[in-house]
Amino acid sequence: MAQTIEATADQAFTHGAGSGRRVINIQPITRIEGHARIAIVLDDEGNVADTRLNIMALRGFEKFIEGRPAEEVPRIVNRICGICPWMHHTASNKAVDGCFGAKIPPAGKKLRELMLVMAQINDKILHFFFLAAPDFVLGPGADYSVRNVLGVVKAAPELAARVVKMRQAGQMMIEKFAGKVIHPVAVVPGGFSKPMTEAERQELLEKSREQLDFAIFCLNWAKKNVFAHLDDATVRLGEITTGFLGTVDPTDGSLNFFEGVLRLMRPDGSYQDFSHLEYAYYLGEHVEDWAYSKFPYARVWGEGFSMDPENPKGIYRVNTLARLNVCDKISTPLAQAELEEFRSRFGRPAQSTMLYHWARLIELLYACEKVVEHLEDPEITDPHVRNPVEPKAGRGVGCVEAPRGTLIHDYSTDKNGLITRANLIVGTTHNVAPMNMSIRQAAQSVIRHGVVTEEALNRVEMAVRCYDP
Amino acid sequence: MPVKVASEWLNSCSGCEVAILNLGETLLTVLPHLEFVHIPVLMDHKYFGQRGEGDLHHLEIPQATVGLISGGIRNQEHLEVAQAMRRSCEIIIALGTCATHGGIPALMNLFDNPALLERYYRTSESTDPHDPPADAVLPPILDRTYALDEKIQVDIYLQGCPPHPDLIAEALTALLEGREPRLPDKSVCDTCPTIRLGKGKLKKLHRFTHNAHYDPAKPLSEMHCLLEQGFQCLGPVTRAGCAGLSGEAPQCIRARVPCQGCYGPVRKDGNQLLDYLNALASNRIDVHSITDRATVLEFSGAHGLLKRRAAGK
Numbered sequence: 001m002a003q004t005i006e007a008t009a010d011q012a013f014t015h016g017a018g019s020g021r022r023v024i025n026i027q028p029i030t031r032i033e034g035h036a037r038i039a040i041v042l043d044d045e046g047n048v049a050d051t052r053l054n055i056m057a058l059r060g061f062e063k064f065i066e067g068r069p070a071e072e073v074p075r076i077v078n079r080i081c082g083i084c085p086w087m088h089h090t091a092s093n094k095a096v097d098g099c100f101g102a103k104i105p106p107a108g109k110k111l112r113e114l115m116l117v118m119a120q121i122n123d124k125i126l127h128f129f130f131l132a133a134p135d136f137v138l139g140p141g142a143d144y145s146v147r148n149v150l151g152v153v154k155a156a157p158e159l160a161a162r163v164v165k166m167r168q169a170g171q172m173m174i175e176k177f178a179g180k181v182i183h184p185v186a187v188v189p190g191g192f193s194k195p196m197t198e199a200e201r202q203e204l205l206e207k208s209r210e211q212l213d214f215a216i217f218c219l220n221w222a223k224k225n226v227f228a229h230l231d232d233a234t235v236r237l238g239e240i241t242t243g244f245l246g247t248v249d250p251t252d253g254s255l256n257f258f259e260g261v262l263r264l265m266r267p268d269g270s271y272q273d274f275s276h277l278e279y280a281y282y283l284g285e286h287v288e289d290w291a292y293s294k295f296p297y298a299r300v301w302g303e304g305f306s307m308d309p310e311n312p313k314g315i316y317r318v319n320t321l322a323r324l325n326v327c328d329k330i331s332t333p334l335a336q337a338e339l340e341e342f343r344s345r346f347g348r349p350a351q352s353t354m355l356y357h358w359a360r361l362i363e364l365l366y367a368c369e370k371v372v373e374h375l376e377d378p379e380i381t382d383p384h385v386r387n388p389v390e391p392k393a394g395r396g397v398g399c400v401e402a403p404r405g406t407l408i409h410d411y412s413t414d415k416n417g418l419i420t421r422a423n424l425i426v427g428t429t430h431n432v433a434p435m436n437m438s439i440r441q442a443a444q445s446v447i448r449h450g451v452v453t454e455e456a457l458n459r460v461e462m463a464v465r466c467y468d469p
Numbered sequence: 470m471p472v473k474v475a476s477e478w479l480n481s482c483s484g485c486e487v488a489i490l491n492l493g494e495t496l497l498t499v500l501p502h503l504e505f506v507h508i509p510v511l512m513d514h515k516y517f518g519q520r521g522e523g524d525l526h527h528l529e530i531p532q533a534t535v536g537l538i539s540g541g542i543r544n545q546e547h548l549e550v551a552q553a554m555r556r557s558c559e560i561i562i563a564l565g566t567c568a569t570h571g572g573i574p575a576l577m578n579l580f581d582n583p584a585l586l587e588r589y590y591r592t593s594e595s596t597d598p599h600d601p602p603a604d605a606v607l608p609p610i611l612d613r614t615y616a617l618d619e620k621i622q623v624d625i626y627l628q629g630c631p632p633h634p635d636l637i638a639e640a641l642t643a644l645l646e647g648r649e650p651r652l653p654d655k656s657v658c659d660t661c662p663t664i665r666l667g668k669g670k671l672k673k674l675h676r677f678t679h680n681a682h683y684d685p686a687k688p689l690s691e692m693h694c695l696l697e698q699g700f701q702c703l704g705p706v707t708r709a710g711c712a713g714l715s716g717e718a719p720q721c722i723r724a725r726v727p728c729q730g731c732y733g734p735v736r737k738d739g740n741q742l743l744d745y746l747n748a749l750a751s752n753r754i755d756v757h758s759i760t761d762r763a764t765v766l767e768f769s770g771a772h773g774l775l776k777r778r779a780a781g782k
Contacts, residue, residue, distance in 0.1 A: 030514070085484065161497065182487055
């Protein structure tokens with residue numbers, strides 16, 4: 001059964017078709033976070049003439065936090081995303097720290113990073129196994145009624161039970177220590193709301209070692225059962241050539257989710273590093289009439305913006321593959337070994353969109369190693385976790401790496417510490433232009449001469465799911 | 470026979486759906502009794518039926534006994550999806566505070582749409598100024614953010630941002646057993662173990678610019694009430710539930726942070742701001758010491774409670 005709609009241009013929810021041209025709508029895009037649709041316009045021969053990814057929603061966080069007390073904002077903006085609330089919560093706190101001139105005690109900073117990296121673990125398990133894996137375990141052409149996580153549960157019950165249990169355990173580790181795991185409150189301007197006791201550290205450390213074992217299992221499982229079996233067409237699905245953006249440690253260029261310098265890499269692998277405070281000089285946001293989302297691009301390259309697949313301008317990507325491309329190394333040994341193998345096979349920068357999944361699991365391994373490292377540090381239990389802050393006028397830019405890419409929160413406050421203006425660039429948004437290009441490439445590779453199958457359309461969506469939007 | 474379930478998300482963040490997944494192994498035991506027919510976060514059923522057959526103005530959701538809807542209603546697409554869910558489902562559950570009371574996105578009701586579009590597309594620091602997107606493909610934005618029951622009939626209200634997995638499990642179990650779910654109906658304070666000393670010394674609230682006073686080595690039952698410590702804790706005017714159904718403490722309190730009010734009002738039709746002003750006044754706490762009254766309604770601003778330029782003192 002095909003899950004599509006064909007329509008003519010005079011109907012609503014279509015775009016860009018001349019009279020008589022076929023328009024195929026994939027709506028909603030599924031197994032992603034959020035509201036979007038894909039329109040594929042076919043020419044008279046039934047080949048792909050045009051495609052678009054329409055982002056359908058606009059909630060208005062940047063506007064409605066105006067006037068709010070800045071210290072309250074980190075637990076308002078976490079509602080931007082229920083999958084990565086810790087990233088918004090943390091970036092927002094960093095921005096408020098900047099507005100108020102706050103200095104963070106060492107243990108407060110360590111707890112912030114620990115929580116952020118722990119949240120990355122759960123997100124990666126969720127995306128790979130719950131959202132992406134059905135296409136690989138059941139196959140891209142399986143009927144939609146079984147091509148989902150429930151189908152995975154039936155097809156591979158032992159694997160599914162272990163995944164569900166480990167993801168749940170990861171969520172409860174955070175909740176037990178920090179109170180709330182979805183829409184957290186424990187990061188506060190000036191530091192963290194509570195210290196970690198030695199007993200809590202020991203308990204979390206034991207569980208984090210189980211998570212590390214599980215991450216090793218996941219990567220080995222995926223290499224053996226998924227990545228080893230990808231056919232050439234799938235590997236090339238959605239492949240485009242772009243630049244990349246991610247955060248690296250300023251001292252040694254290693255991967256860092258929590259802080260560092262932003263590294264913007266050109267398609268040829270050359271790059272420049274810059275401070276997140278300068279983001280608006282290096283990055284710009286283009287607006288199209290057909291998406292509420294904006295289209296960030298590399299303004300500093302001075303070539304403008306174009307999604308023309310033959311001659312893209314200003315296009316860069318973020319998220320897992322981007323981070324592994326821009327970093328010089330990974331500071332933890334197991335993930336570093338995986339990175340070396342990955343690079344030896346796919347080069348630097350690797351451009352295959354499907355490799356986002358592989359990179360995601362290498363990052364899972366890094367995150368688990370990093371959490372163990374943090375918890376082995378007894379100084380994380382220092383009770384001094386927050387310095388008092390004073391509401392005042394200022395500006396702050398907070399930046400972290402969210403699962404879906406570089407996350408920037410930029411606020412200003414008035415003399416009472418109320419927000420006067422805010423500007424955000426969130427992870428998925430950086431990838432809107434690349435997703436549009438990958439959709440075009442994928443659609444052209446799977447739709448020919450008017451033959452449109454459900455599997456073909458799911459393959460187009462698979463190109464989108466790589467980006468975990 | 471498994472119960473058919475359809476699920477949708479509207480003006481929301483996916484936190485409610487992640488809360489469902491946080492049922493963990495409980496979910497695995499419930500799953501065999503449920504048959505999902507439509508759930509965009511997990512399953513590839515599309516809106517317009519089989520190829521070439523659908524009317525693009527009539528999105529189709531399969532018939533189901535239970536319809537779970539998270540998120541409020543902010544644009545035309547949300548409205549059409551909500552109406553389609555109502556047509557297809559016997560029982561509609563409003564899942565989470567966005568669906569029941571507007572949630573955080575209803576803070577948008579303090580502003581009008583032109584102000585949002587001007588800021589977002591013309592004056593943002595990183596954006597090349599442009600007319601707001603207006604292609605016919607995009608669902609028009611409604612005049613404000615609505616709770617679900619302002620547009621469709623709702624049968625069960627499951628408050629919380631997100632609802633505690635215990636509450637979701639109770640609602641699903643009750644439906645399978647054909648009974649009304651037994652959900653908490655008191656206030657967060659009723660589930661809070663901290664020490665209250667009674668009316669007295671506090672005259673003004675102050676901002677959460679430093680941590681609460683407590684001994685981290687001691688349990689919450691030895692911490693002094695955060696409202697009595699002078700923080701804007703919304704426990705008295707917020708529906709209980711974040712403590713779960715097995716006797717935990719409220720979640721923000723466990724983080725030693727004042728209640729933010731995320732379960733909405735204690736009574737479904739209550740007004741958290743009016744109730745809070747009353748609570749403060751009856752304890753002789755200066756109501757003008759609230760820094761930003763909109764934050765007291767930041768989870769329940771639908772139903773006309775948050776209005777343009779009504780913010781602040």
